[in-house]
Amino acid sequence: QRQSWENLKRSINGTINRLSPSTIKPLIHTLFTTANLLRGRGILARSLLRASQASPQYAPSYAALMAVINTKLPECGELLLTRAILAFRRGYKTRDRNVVSSTLSLLGHLFNQGMAHELLSLQILTVLLDGDPTEDSVDVAVGYMCVVGRQLSEVSPAGVHAVMERFRGLLHEGSIGRRAQYRIESLLKIKKGGFRDYPTIPDEENLDLVEREDQITFELGLDDEGLKKEEGLDVFHYDEEYDENEAEWAKIRAEILGDEDDSSDESGSDSDESEDEKEIADQEFDTGGGQEAKKTVVIQDLTETDLVHLRRTIYLTIMSSATFEECTHKLAKMDIPEGKESELINMIIECCSQERTFLRYYGLVSGRFCLLHERWQDAFEEAFATQYNTIHRLETNKLRNVAKLFGHLLHTDSISWSVLSCIHLNEDETTSSSRIFIKILVQEMAEAMGMVALKQQPATSTREWFKGMFPKDNARNTRYAINFFTSIGLGPLTDGMREFLKNAPK
Template sequence: MARPLLLSGGPIYVPPRQAAAVGHAVAGVADDKSGPAYQRRTWDALRASITGHVNKATPANIRHVLPELLAENLVRGRGLLCRALLKSQAACPAFTDVFAAIAAVVNSKIPAVGRLLLVRLVVRLRRAHVTGDKHQLAAAAMFVAHLVNQGVAHELLALELVEMLLAEPTDDGVEVAVGVVTECGACPREVDAVFDALRSILVDADVDRRIGFLIEGLFAVRRTQFRGHPPVRPELDLVEQEDQFTHQIETPLEDSHVKQLDPETHLDVFKPSATFLQDEAAYEDLKRSMLGDDGEHIEESEPNDDDDDFHREDMEMEVIKDETATNLINLRRTIYQTIMSSAGAEEAGHKLLSIVRPGQEAELCAMLVECCKQERASSNTRFHGQLGQRLCRISRAYQAGFEACFARCYAAAHRIGTDELRAAAGL
């Protein structure tokens, strides 16, 4: 009988014969698939497999790596996947678009992974900005830009990021902001305000000559309609637009709000689960729906008319109604940012008309009145009045919208403060 091994003193060399004896001694415990020992072994294997698939992905083999990655239990290992993506992307920023493509495909199948990745990115962005870690800040900002291009993150996140970097311009912050706009500047419609801020920094701010050359180079790229900087390379365009699931982080990139986000770091460590076998069986069903019964590549499987009819009937029966008003919140935020970043009424009107679609005129009128209420100087309220006058000349819908706003303000005049009432009357 082999002598017991005393491993409390630290890692030591174990001869193969003694290691085999120890393995046979604990075989009975490890074979229990519901026990902690077996769950720990599968957890270690899952972590190694996810890390390996992420690290070996390239634009040439990503279509073959993704089915192998999706075959792993990414619901259980979503924390491991997010950590592997963030760690690999920070170590090799040149492959950021590849990691963003992986995140986009997994997000289209399991949206919780995309949400968790964005939350951790926002937390990392704010921490790097506060501590002045340029390397981490640049890597995380580039990841956000490519996730916006892939449709995982809403474009407002990139705009808020650039606004945070340019609020108190420094050489490092402006350099990172230029990189973000270069990568995803062809996507957001509200990028004109960013270029106005960069122009003022180039003229007024005391920045290094190298940063000035970077800004001038960005303007040259913009004049060419971002030619040479496509949002997504053809070999990495793997998700159809209707299959994309876009996330919007509802908190701005401020320290007090970022602290409210939960990065769920407990998902990165092993914890035994009482429902381990049920969770594994549930993911097997999900994996079959994603990859097919035989586990072949998605693009190589032959279409089945019966399955298509079945899924089409399910889609017709399932009606999803969004009651969170996410689109309305995003529209109001975009209108507010456009109004506050415009230098004149004509510029603001031109930008707003390119944002607001038919049927949204009332929201624009309401936001203009709310912005006017917050002003204290008469010159600023004159700006809002000129903007409202130009909008009323364009369409009767804006006239009706302002009339409705006047009726609401008149009815609630006894609840409005004196300063707000005076500012609203100036509109």
């Protein structure tokens, strides 16, 4: 048994030492043939960790090897992932940059191969950037983001957005050195390009060996307390049931190698059978395919997967575009179906409200859409009424941005001034939130148009639209509106109401 153990160690270590993108396929077959990977999973995990620390540039190959093994023997994949997490925690605690960076390189490629959950990557980035990060931790975080950024953007765009906002915050704070600032600026450019030069799995290296649906993903977190290194698996132990266990492994190995042989045989015969299958399919199509083919099954998607995908695409387009023309062009090319206009409008409003201050970019995008087609203008006008009626749900900063957005659309005549007919400025029909909204809306228009032009607007438009905002139905409401506009510095707008109040019967 000891001799067999020594042979097992030599086989695994020798295979890992010879591993490269060009040798990975034959070495995988050799590894399954010559080594009991269940018995030697501790040796395999230790060898891969040591190899990744000595040669981080081969981390994609090590992750690809483990991705294949993990589909057949998930015990091996889970052990490697557990030890990699523990190695990162230990290296981060002792401030050993070499251990941290090399371990993260392996963890990043394990995530790209689908073995690690995206939550682990987000936790790692949070730990590295939390509090008052050092230049080393920022540098390591940038490197890790380059490795996982493309895949992470697909599975968790909100998480990537939060991480990039943290990077921008560090850049604006100026508390880090010049080198770290330069690294963050480089990352922002890479992110803007969609991590084009950092593919999830490099195509030219032939490391995409496992179908995504076949991979087993482990939801291990960075802060999991139950992680065990299982160092006992690295050393020799006498096995009283050695023969039975070896026989069991022989069966497992036969199944694994049999599957591989079957898959290779199938791939070879697929080309021969494809023409026959195509002919049969064509014949079925020509003859109607029998009674079964005539039955059409309508599948109704109740999970709203398409809707979620549409929202995600709209969000990513808005946040990644450099100019408002580029954003409008990309969104217009999406051919959003009629009836779904509100999805685009609501996403623009939501993105605008999330900013610290109002960005004119959102106003220009919205205005351009209103000019493109009447259906977009109608959708924005409906959104105005919806937002005003539910404005109490928004925080003050979000409320301010939304008000400025609609103020921009009004003073540029992108939407009709008739939307103001839903506003009734009196003590009974307004709340503190709606009054703040009206204040910022009118101040935005006054600043852009000038007081004279804004004052003349009711005369040039249909007066009915402004009856609620400048009430003349009774003296109580008129006084309330006069006091409101005077208190926010827009007294000249009240001249008409003051004249009405002056001539009103006592």
